[in-house]
Amino acid sequence: MIKTGEPRSLGIPASEARLTFDTELQELGGGPRRRLLMVDDEPAFELSFYCGTCPLLFRRLETSREKLSLESMQERLTGTLDDPDDGGVIDAFGTLLPKGEYLPLLLEVEPRLVIPGREGDYFSGEQVTTWGIDQFWGLPEYPHTPYYRTFETAVDADTHLYEFVVPMVPPTWNERERVEEYAALMEQGTVPTAVAISTLDVCQPAIDRGDDYFAHWGLTHFLIDGHHKLEAAATAGRPVRLLSLLTLGESLAGTEETSRLPALRTQSRTGRQVGR
Structure with a gap:
């Protein structure tokens, strides 16, 4: 944690915002309604169900094809941001978001790229340990995207926080030259x-179906700007700063949980041990 701001109102009317949250319309006789992150009015990610008892989820959908960025902020974000409000960055990106309450968090992360189903995958690892495998499919949840793991820590004896950075499109879609440029800057000490x-x-x-029954807090960062930076940092083993605009109205967490987040994010990084 570098710095946290006070909760603040940001955004524009949802009908004009490029990034919004929505709930899928219920079809007659259909299953539970999906909670969605939308980009340009297209479903980009399916998110955790509202019930709070289903497994944590971010699942990329076929219509997630767009990166979001602001050309006017590119030069400012190539350097190191020391304050969430530095250079009007928050207000600038607020023009992409739906009107609501947001908690600004400025973090420094060392991202590790994870491929679903391989070593380090949360969905086939820690999640299965708690929920077991999906009872219908007989398989773990599958996010349909590579993603980055950055941090995890204990909330208390029965609760653990997991942090993820999720690109809007796979790293394989990134421009190689830009990734290499950022990697070179990082080698020189720049932290973009x-x-x-x-x-x-x-x-x-x-219901306790797994080997270790406890609560999972999932702090999930969906990248608006920084796809090349995250890949470069993961490849070079370097840190990158992340300005997180945490939506308070669309998270499956109450005021008590979100108010604890800044302090939790300053704790030491600790993994969860089964049965603890």
Whole structure:
């Protein structure tokens, strides 16, 4: 944690915002309605169900094809941001977001790229330990995207916080030259800044099917700006700063949980041990 701001109102009317949250319309006889992150009125990601007992989820959908960035902020974000309000960055990116209350968090992260189903994958690791595998498919949840893991820590004896950075499009879509440029800057000591809209989802299974029953807090950062920076940092083993605009109204967490987040994010990084 570098710095946290006070909760503030940001955004424009949802009908004009490029990034919004929505709930899928219920079809007659259909299953539970999906909670969605929308980009340009197209469903980009399916998110954790509202019930709070289903597993944590961010699942990329077929219509997630767009990166979001602001050309006017590129030069400012190539350097190191020391304050969430530095250079009007928050207000500038607020023009992409739906009107609501947001908590600004400025973090320094060392991202590790994870491929679903491989070593370090949360969905086939820690999540299965708590929920077990999906009872219908007989498989773990699958996010349909590579993603970055950055931080995790204990909330208390029965609760653990997991942090993820999720690109809007896979790193394989990034321009190689730009990734290499950022990697070179990082080798020279520059710590560039990425920007994300974030959710905090609190999930705990209703039935104990796994080997270790406890609650998961998922802090998920959906990249608005910084796809090349995150890949460069993961490749070079270097830190990058992340300006997180945490939506308070669209997270599956209450005021008590979100108010604890800044302090939790300053704790030491600790993994969860099964049965603890």
